Amino acid sequence: MTELERVERIRRTAGRARGMTLGIGDDCAIYQPKAGEELLFTTDMLIEGVHFLRDTHSAADIGHKALARGLSDIAAMGGTPRFCLLSLAVPPETTERWLDGFYKGLLDLTKRTRAPLAGGDLAHADKITCDIIVCGSTPSGTALRRSGAKPGDQIYVTGMLGGSAMGLATGKGAGWKRHLRPEPRLKIGSVLREKYRATSCMDLSDGLSIDLHRLCLASEVSADLDGDLPAFPGASMEQFLHGGEDYELLFTVMKGVVLPGQIAGVPVTRIGTVRKGKPGAVTLDEFLILPMGYDHFRKP
């Protein structure tokens, strides 16, 4: 199959987004924004040998995960997905079957989340390299940011943490499934934005310790972990605090806001309080927690 034929096959199955004037096949995709919406953009790379191995991750898992990571960033802003673009480089010996599986995993998730694939790029490389770009939207001026947490706000997380890291360590069970198929918390993000007016939000991609540190830095506050610690069943304290790729939401709400125990079927748990203090400092039972999650550019 040539590039032209592959692009044509993708085009036929991709669907078309509302507002998408022109999809796959030209130099650019064209999107007509709706009055009153602001647009959210995120890009996320998923690279063989760094983020996944071909032996343990099926083609469909990789397609799913590439997009799920991008959608998780849209969820973190309280956004609604609009469309996505995909740059994909694969080794020349990649089979048609692998490519079909990859696109199936990706396109199934685009359909379920209404984020049609609108364009991208195809190339060859030594290692499978995906870069997903997702565009989402919110009513203008309402997107959730990392920088809005205020002293006194309550800190929450969705779901249970450490499952993906535990799954990566054991290669089996519910943790491994979570690692392979993270679920972007789109519905919860929207509800937090519209109904509970979250003061800040981000997704947990690199681990609670470093991500909470980043949220606190952006908001110029510190944080005390003084609530429940909803660890994934079987996850260690290390995996709970520092494990990456849970793709749950970390967010803050004002002091008086009462949250239900679950939103959209997923538990939400209060884990701490925002404090006035050294920006970025995170404590647990008065011990300082060092940001130990994943940082691609930290020297070992």
Next chain:
Amino acid sequence: MTELERVERIRRTAGRARGMTLGIGDDCAIYQPKAGEELLFTTDMLIEGVHFLRDTHSAADIGHKALARGLSDIAAMGGTPRFCLLSLAVPPETTERWLDGFYKGLLDLTKRTRAPLAGGDLAHADKITCDIIVCGSTPSGTALRRSGAKPGDQIYVTGMLGGSAMGLATGKGAGWKRHLRPEPRLKIGSVLREKYRATSCMDLSDGLSIDLHRLCLASEVSADLDGDLPAFPGASMEQFLHGGEDYELLFTVMKGVVLPGQIAGVPVTRIGTVRKGKPGAVTLDEFLILPMGYDHFRKP
């Protein structure tokens, strides 16, 4: 330097686009569209060992070229750049100096073309891998497409073709410089859209023969090359017809439209005529030209 510190350094030098409510540093960038604009999106990968070699391409050349390729797609639609996003993966041993050089090459071009870097992703990989995403805009409904060429239209190209392929073969001279530092034809694209109402347009990234074939397929027409053939000085017929990476514009205008010899200081040359015929067929002096340009997915 950690990822956080690197991101902060990029953020300080990136500048801010008009309409960019939130730039680098959160889960998503936020763009507030202007009433009456439609948005154009393109993604382009540039990969070490496939598109460039670290020995022959300076860090700044690679940064420039990564963005220039994306901007060229915006030019092909007659668009004005709004902002860009960059996903960059580099080997762990990459020096700070290389990264600084890369960002200088890229950011110099973002400044000159008013397409500030608004976000992206950073990761590690075995080979340097860049994916650039560019957003541009045109007044709604006016973007140039590949699909609008009609029988009788005149076919034109900007500049001279084959220079980049010749430069790649010789590794020196004006062709090599063109190969390293392609110049996106943004001004010409805008003029073709606004003033000369081009009926179709695309950029020449893979070679005239395959790109004209693609334009004709999209427009369901054929093409006769019967005009001048503006070859780059020293380029062979092979390089002129099939050489990639010239990043000139290929476009059509209606029969009666008279174009000047130059637009924005760049020659524009009539090379042929659009015909009713087998969609995608391209002839030169009545000989069929096979689409021989670069296709990543064609089997050798």
